[in-house]
Amino acid sequence: MSSSKQGTEALNFxxxxxxxxxISDYPHVLLAHGGGGKLSQQLIQKMxxxxxxxxxxxxxHDGAIFSQNGTRFAFSTDSYVVNPIFFPGGDIGELxxxxxxxxxxxxxxxxxYLSAAFIIEEGFPxxxxxxxxxxxxxxxxxxxxxxxxxxxxxxxxxKGDKIFINTSGIGVIPEGIQIGSRNARVGDKIIIxxxxxxxxxxxxxxxxxxxxxSPIESDTAPLNGLVExxxxxxxxxxxxxxxxxxxxxxALNEIAESSKVxxxxxxxxxxxxxxxxxxxxxxxxxxxxxxxxxxLIAFVPADDAERVxxxxxxxxxxxxxxxxxxxxxxxxxxxxxxxxxxxxxVVDMLSGEQLxxxx
Amino acid sequence: MSSSKQGTEALNFxxxxxxxxxISDYPHVLLAHGGGGKLSQQLIQKMxxxxxxxxxxxxxHDGAIFSQNGTRFAFSTDSYVVNPIFFPGGDIGELxxxxxxxxxxxxxxxxxYLSAAFIIEEGFPxxxxxxxxxxxxxxxxxxxxxxxxxxxxxxxxxKGDKIFINTSGIGVIPEGIQIGSRNARVGDKIIIxxxxxxxxxxxxxxxxxxxxxSPIESDTAPLNGLVExxxxxxxxxxxxxxxxxxxxxxALNEIAESSKVxxxxxxxxxxxxxxxxxxxxxxxxxxxxxxxxxxLIAFVPADDAERVxxxxxxxxxxxxxxxxxxxxxxxxxxxxxxxxxxxxxVVDMLSGEQLxxxx
Numbered sequence: 055m056s057s058s059k060q061g062t063e064a065l066n067f068x069x070x071x072x073x074x075x076x077i078s079d080y081p082h083v084l085l086a087h088g089g090g091g092k093l094s095q096q097l098i099q100k101m102x103x104x105x106x107x108x109x110x111x112x113x114x115h116d117g118a119i120f121s122q123n124g125t126r127f128a129f130s131t132d133s134y135v136v137n138p139i140f141f142p143g144g145d146i147g148e149l150x151x152x153x154x155x156x157x158x159x160x161x162x163x164x165x166x167y168l169s170a171a172f173i174i175e176e177g178f179p180x181x182x183x184x185x186x187x188x189x190x191x192x193x194x195x196x197x198x199x200x201x202x203x204x205x206x207x208x209x210x211x212x213k214g215d216k217i218f219i220n221t222s223g224i225g226v227i228p229e230g231i232q233i234g235s236r237n238a239r240v241g242d243k244i245i246i247x248x249x250x251x252x253x254x255x256x257x258x259x260x261x262x263x264x265x266x267x268s269p270i271e272s273d274t275a276p277l278n279g280l281v282e283x284x285x286x287x288x289x290x291x292x293x294x295x296x297x298x299x300x301x302x303x304x305a306l307n308e309i310a311e312s313s314k315v316x317x318x319x320x321x322x323x324x325x326x327x328x329x330x331x332x333x334x335x336x337x338x339x340x341x342x343x344x345x346x347x348x349x350l351i352a353f354v355p356a357d358d359a360e361r362v363x364x365x366x367x368x369x370x371x372x373x374x375x376x377x378x379x380x381x382x383x384x385x386x387x388x389x390x391x392x393x394x395x396x397x398x399x400v401v402d403m404l405s406g407e408q409l410x411x412x413x
Numbered sequence: 414m415s416s417s418k419q420g421t422e423a424l425n426f427x428x429x430x431x432x433x434x435x436i437s438d439y440p441h442v443l444l445a446h447g448g449g450g451k452l453s454q455q456l457i458q459k460m461x462x463x464x465x466x467x468x469x470x471x472x473x474h475d476g477a478i479f480s481q482n483g484t485r486f487a488f489s490t491d492s493y494v495v496n497p498i499f500f501p502g503g504d505i506g507e508l509x510x511x512x513x514x515x516x517x518x519x520x521x522x523x524x525x526y527l528s529a530a531f532i533i534e535e536g537f538p539x540x541x542x543x544x545x546x547x548x549x550x551x552x553x554x555x556x557x558x559x560x561x562x563x564x565x566x567x568x569x570x571x572k573g574d575k576i577f578i579n580t581s582g583i584g585v586i587p588e589g590i591q592i593g594s595r596n597a598r599v600g601d602k603i604i605i606x607x608x609x610x611x612x613x614x615x616x617x618x619x620x621x622x623x624x625x626x627s628p629i630e631s632d633t634a635p636l637n638g639l640v641e642x643x644x645x646x647x648x649x650x651x652x653x654x655x656x657x658x659x660x661x662x663x664a665l666n667e668i669a670e671s672s673k674v675x676x677x678x679x680x681x682x683x684x685x686x687x688x689x690x691x692x693x694x695x696x697x698x699x700x701x702x703x704x705x706x707x708x709l710i711a712f713v714p715a716d717d718a719e720r721v722x723x724x725x726x727x728x729x730x731x732x733x734x735x736x737x738x739x740x741x742x743x744x745x746x747x748x749x750x751x752x753x754x755x756x757x758x759v760v761d762m763l764s765g766e767q768l769x770x771x772x
Contacts, residue, residue, distance in 0.1 A: 081538065111560065123482060135532060169489070174446070181440075200469060207770075208446050
């Protein structure tokens with residue numbers, strides 16, 4: 055025996071720490087545990103963060119930040135399980151590269167290196183694999199990162215679904231930048247970089263067989279270039295977030311909670327194209343909860359907001375940027391929306407699943 | 414349209430670069446493409462390395478190495494799809510942490526930070542998830558790394574298999590260390606840290622329902638501590654490799670090829686326990702091709718070999734270390750084994766699949 059452990063020990067786990075999510079409530083993992091809403095947050099907080107607890111693990115941010123010899127690095131990981139893997143405006147490969155590039159950019163980092171790990175289902179067409187790989191390299195070139203290490207696993211037919219891709223990434227954070235989900239401050243203006251809900255609707259339209267005059271295409275795009283011009287305009291940006299799973303509503307709720315502030319947004323300021331609005335109505339989806347893959351939200355001190363907004367509007371990926379709302383001292387931890395008829399309502403965290411396997 | 418691409422463009426891929434693996438030979442991905450042998454190597458080389466080509470991507474090493482402000486880092490990724498997820502001597506969580514720790518250690522790096530990304534099948538028991546998470550944290554503590562960032566996705570029932578885990582890791586390479594799969598030199602002694610084929614047989618025994626007097630337990634273990642004492646004994650170690658998928662034979666073949674040298678090993682020097690030998694016979698497996706998860710192979714200049722070997726034998730994970738063979742100027746790119754009856758035979762790369770989903 056080269057291992058000192060007893061074989062039975064591994065099988066006697068139940069004598070250890072009790073599972074922090076009551077088994078009576080959730081005996082099994084549900085799709086909603088991966089949906090980006092309340093159940094996801096509960097799973098991550100109670101099971102993973104509580105167990106892995108350390109100073110660097112900031113659960114609701116997009117990446118961890120660590121220092122080495124005076125340089126600050128961002129480190130991030132995401133697995134992509136989107137279905138279908140090819141969709142209008144992109145594919146799982148492009149999404150996997152852009153997604154991790156964006157997670158690094160949301161830490162204020164310049165993304166440098168990515169890993170790519172594939173879990174492929176036996177029988178996956180070789181041509182489709184090639185198409186995904188070429189797409190990843192194209193996306194890497196576009197965002198200026200290098201794919202430097204990888205892994206390939208194959209699982210038996212029926213034990214996976216075509217292809218899953220994990221990308222992890224490393225970036226360097228320039229001096230003077232302090233961006234984090236806990237940093238929103240009362241008075242901050244909240245800027246959004248363009249129209250929302252596009253990626254989620256692109257995926258759902260394909261799944262549901264909706265036909266449009268012109269297809270709604272995913273907004274998947276690398277946001278590091280946009281972040282660069284924003285940081286040139288102001289080093290005082292407090293929070294950056296790309297509202298993916300769970301959409302704008304979930305992202306804002308997470309920030310309100312992490313920063314212990316209130317958030318007020320204007321319904322009339324939410325950028326939404328007509329085709330996406332129409333598709334949301336047909337599908338019964340609230341666009342505030344639908345995933346984006348090429349948009350960001352920034353929390354910026356009021357004094358710098360116009361300068362940052364101006365820089366964003368000059369960038370191809372930020373032309374439609376606008377101020378969505380602001381940070382307020384009232385209703386701490388809560389997002390409130392002023393509706394178009396003058397009332398206001400709480401915009402809650404997504405509860406349960408809305409769109410599984412959207413990214 | 415927020416994207417400038419045409420919807421049809423993504424669907425017209427076949428007009429682009431042709432797939433470098435002839436579709437007539439392999440129209441679909443096979444299990445063997447993930448088995449760690451010839452087909453895996455072909456897939457990685459022809460499709461991934463050819464496309465992602467850059468200076469840092471060293472395909473047959475365990476991680477990429479990059480420099481930032483004078484510090485050298487190792488960066489590595491692996492997805493774990495082992496079946497069953499709980500096995501004698503360990504589980505998928507422990508394996509996922511140790512595996513990436515080891516990949517970093519095989520670059521000569523001190524592992525620092527790990528990410529953990531879960532792909533969970535809907536319906537996976539919450540208690541099993543908790544058990545895996547606790548096991549990961551225990552493994553992280555044991556090897557001195559921090560789990561700093563993560564991701565959780567859930568896929569519909571029947572589209573995954575219980576749980577897949579990706580870990581990526583970052584480590585720092587001390588000054589003066591130059592370890593890489595291209596660095597083997599004629600005259601190097603090849604040291605192995607203990608008995609082989611244990612992990613693979615532990616998994617296969619469970620799958621095949623083999624019963625032993627005492628169960629064969631996986632050797633999964635973090636090797637960074639062992640590497641540390643080896644590097645204290647000599648900074649001149651040329652190559653380190655943990656022979657996982659594809660076993661010792663595939664690892665040696667990859668090194669012979671990368672370093673453009675011949676490798677000679679002695680059959681009588683291969684450390685193998687009686688239970689593992691017996692199980693290999695029953696299962697019809699050649700132990701040279703069976704995966705290890707807590708063993709390493711080191712290529713060390715002859716002058717330093719005894720010193721390194723001595724240090725290894727004093728470490729709990731290296732007590733059974735011994736010299737397995739040496740690097741020779743003949744038969745470049747090939748591994749030759751002297752058999753116990755005085756003959757010699759070529760030890761080829763694993764071709765096709767032997768043990769799918771072993772890690």
